[in-house]
Amino acid sequence: MSVGVLLITHPGVGSAMLHIASRIIGRSALPIKCLEVPPDAALDPVCERARSMLKVLNRGAGVLVLTDIYGATPHNIAQQVACRESGATVLSGLNLPMLVRVFNYPQDDLDTLTSKAAEGGSRGIMSCPLESVGAPKEPV
Numbered sequence: 001m002s003v004g005v006l007l008i009t010h011p012g013v014g015s016a017m018l019h020i021a022s023r024i025i026g027r028s029a030l031p032i033k034c035l036e037v038p039p040d041a042a043l044d045p046v047c048e049r050a051r052s053m054l055k056v057l058n059r060g061a062g063v064l065v066l067t068d069i070y071g072a073t074p075h076n077i078a079q080q081v082a083c084r085e086s087g088a089t090v091l092s093g094l095n096l097p098m099l100v101r102v103f104n105y106p107q108d109d110l111d112t113l114t115s116k117a118a119e120g121g122s123r124g125i126m127s128c129p130l131e132s133v134g135a136p137k138e139p140v
Helices: 013-024 042-059 075-084 096-104 111-122
Strands: 005-010 032-036 063-067 088-092
Touching: 005 013, 005 075, 013 032, 013 063, 013 096, 032 042, 042 075, 063 075, 063 096, 063 111, 075 088, 075 111, 088 111, 096 111
Parallel strands: 005 032, 005 063, 063 088
Antiparallel strands: none
8 A cells, every 4th residue: 555645736837747757767656646726726626626636546545745835725725625634644845856755755654755755855955055066166
């Protein structure tokens, strides 16, 4: 039994992230679905679709719900739906290192996968001083 993964994002974000992660890592062993929320979407049907997707993805090991922006409509939908479904965890701030981490650990349980995804996402954000990429410190 593996954790399901549901991306709830703004249009184009989730599908692009899945495409890129698949190109880097290959096809994920985890069941993954993506729900992209248009800005003009009626919320009740979108919430119902998210709820339905969660139920399909939850094969007994739970579902990790990834959202792009904390507090935005896709995140709020994820929170609302996950609160009503047992075995769902919401993690916001979706980035490529986070999703790659999820792809790399398909055997992990929901809590472990959530922690690894959050760690991968935060470790993938760096402020890189110029000298770290080989730029000379002084003119030669």
